[in-house]
Amino acid sequence: MEQKFENKQLFDLEIPNFEDLELTPVSPQYFKIIILNTILFSLFLLSGFLAAYLFFREDFSSLQIGMVFTVVVLLIAFLFLSAAIGFKYRKYAVRENDLVYQHGWLKRTLIIVPFNRIQHVKVEQGWFSKILKLKSISVYTAGTDAGDISVNGLPEETAEGINDLILKNIKAEYAEDGTGA
Incomplete structure (x- = not known):
């Protein structure tokens, strides 16, 4: 009992085009949840920075503290931008x-x-x-x-x-x- 196995090559024209697929966006209300989560995470980041600042402010110069704060603010800005762009x-x-x-x-x-x-x-x-x-x-x-x-x-x-x-x-x-x- 011999089984015949075939695996023919598909050419580009035979492959279904998923670009033609009509996708439905999720509810615009969901953007509020994404923003709320981003706000909560941002508050967590800022709280961590504030705690580190209060405990270690004597160990670092104001320039170093300013640089870290700038990085944290840029990270938060990127998170909000990413949430807004990614939602669509x-x-x-x-x-x-x-x-x-x-x-x-x-x-x-x-x-x-x-x-x-x-x-x-x-x-x-x-x-x-x-x-x-x-x-x-x-x-x-x-x-x-x-x-x-x-x-x-x-x-x-x-x-x-x-x-x-x-x-x-x-x-x-x-x-x-x-x-x-």
Whole structure:
């Protein structure tokens, strides 16, 4: 019983073009959560600088202290700029057989997870997200984190709809295979 294995080469014209994929931006309300998190982290950085200044101010010159303060302020400015620019690249798409998520502005990442590879789905809602009526959906695949997706900042109905769609698709797949109910 010999099996014939083929692995034909695809030419550039045969490869699907993901540039044509229409991605949906996450909710604009999610930007408030990103800014709040950035503010909290910035306060943590400034508190650390202030504590270091109070304990070690005699050990360093005012020039050195000023340089460190400048670096901290520039880092905070970069964090806010990065949050603002990066937000517009947070997009997702739900297709018949997969979930697509794009993020990042310095390093753009596009993750595509087929529904038949998903093993677990989790819908979460933090305290600030609850106020803004947002949820996050996380899908987990077998074996590696590279295929896992967490899409944050989805309207509640959208997150629940994606969750239901994935669960129905998985249930249908198991029913076709005869491996599940």
